Amino acid sequence: MREAAFVKQNKDKWSTFESALANKTNLEPDVLSNLYIEITDHLSYAKTFYPASNTAHYLNSLASQAHQKIYRTKREPKNRIISFWKVEFPMMFKQHHRELLIAFLVFIFFSFVGAFSAANEGDFVRSILGDAYVNMTLQNIEKGDPMAVYKQMGEFNMFLGITINNIRVALMAFVYGIMLGVGTLMIMLQNGIMLGSFQYFFYEKGLLWESVRTIWIHGTIEISVIIIAGCAGLVLANGMLFPGTYSRLESFKRGTKNGLKIMISTIPFFIIAGFLEGFVTRHTEMPDGLAIFIILASLALILFYYVIYPYQIHKKIPSHEN
Structure with missing residues (x-):
């Protein structure tokens, strides 16, 4: 240069x-x-x-x-955690909104692909969700409780199992970024197709609203944070592919560091999503108004911390790249 x-x-x-x-x-x-x-x-x-x-x-x-x-x-180390959540992470994440947008668009695109495929291929839903799950759900629909799957396990065991599984998927989305981003995009593809076919399955059975007002109680945060984990994987890949003025090794280190920070930021949200799925989603008898409030509040929380707040901090403090 x-x-x-x-x-x-x-x-x-x-x-x-x-x-x-x-x-x-x-x-x-x-x-x-x-x-x-x-x-x-x-x-x-x-x-x-x-x-x-x-x-x-x-x-x-x-x-x-x-x-x-x-x-x-x-500052003293005792303020380090507060500083991370209030300033350091939002300032850093503002630099990676492009990767977040890419992960979001890929996920949404393949969600539509999943719904379209489910509408045009008779066995597509079974190939994606598995015969066992489809058969069980059909039985629950016949019994008049299509969302009974969320009531089968104990509350705490479901909370713990779901949280661990979601963190595992997120870690895969991040770590697979080392495959020049292709692995991360594949995780977005798989989960997008799964979501699209899943929602179409309930739409086809005339239960779209029932599924949305139940599943998205926990799914709003769960799906959002998986997309954010995809962003972390793309940040890692970006550090490998586009070193800029840094050596490729230094750029890779920076991409890994920033990706790890993004992953750390998702842990509390995965815990919240697991709690909602384990303890709240099972109450399908709750009023629609309450379910809608939880869904909208969850969406507002994600949008504020990962999109709006970084812009606010960015205006208060001059920008820099990490």
């Missing part, structure tokens, strides 16, 4: 960092520390490709000024 292009690409970050050093801009200590790491990476790059240039001298000056300030202002 030519020096002029390198400067143009990164000058806004350098200006933000310089402003923070001069106390003109307030940054969270962890944000400042991460930005400092990026500046030192740029310094290393400049020394390699533009030795003795003004750019290298400028970055060296910034790095020297920053070192003492960072370690003087860094």
Whole structure:
């Protein structure tokens, strides 16, 4: 990369960092520390490709000024967890909304593919959901309780089993990102097709609303967070495929680190989804209004923390890449 292009690409970050050093801009200590790491990476790059240039001298000056300030202002470890959830993660995740959108679009597209296939292939639903599940559900429909599957296990055992299984699927979506993203997209494909065929099955039986108002009590968070795990896998893949100004190894490390942060953020939501499926979804007798409230509240929670809140934090604190 030519020096002029390198400067143009990164000058806004350098200006933000310089402003923070001069106390003109307030940054969270962890944000400042991460930005400092990026500046030192740029310094290393400049020394390699533009030795003795003004750019290298400028970055060296910034790095020297920053070192003492960072370690003087860094918060105590007791605030680290709060800082992660309130600032560090939302700031980082804002940089990966593109990957989130890709994971979402792939999932939604194959959900429609699943519904379309179920509508046009007689045995498609059985091939996806399995004969045992389809037969059991048909029996439950005949008995007048189509959602009885959510009442078969004890509440706690169902909560624990579902939570563990969902986390396992999410980890697969993340780890398979190492296959240059193809593995992650396959997980999105499989789960999208499963959801589409599942919903069409109930639609065909005249039970679409019954299934939606029951299943999406827990499914709103569960499906959303699986898509977010797909985003984490694409972040990992992006670090491998598009290193930018970093070495490929350093870019891979950053992609892995950010992907892991995304995965950590999903754990509380998977616990909430497991709790809802184990303890709440089974109450199919609940009023429609209550079910709709839970579904909309779950959707609002996901949209706020992963979409709206990162934008709000991004406006308050100058952006940087992790």
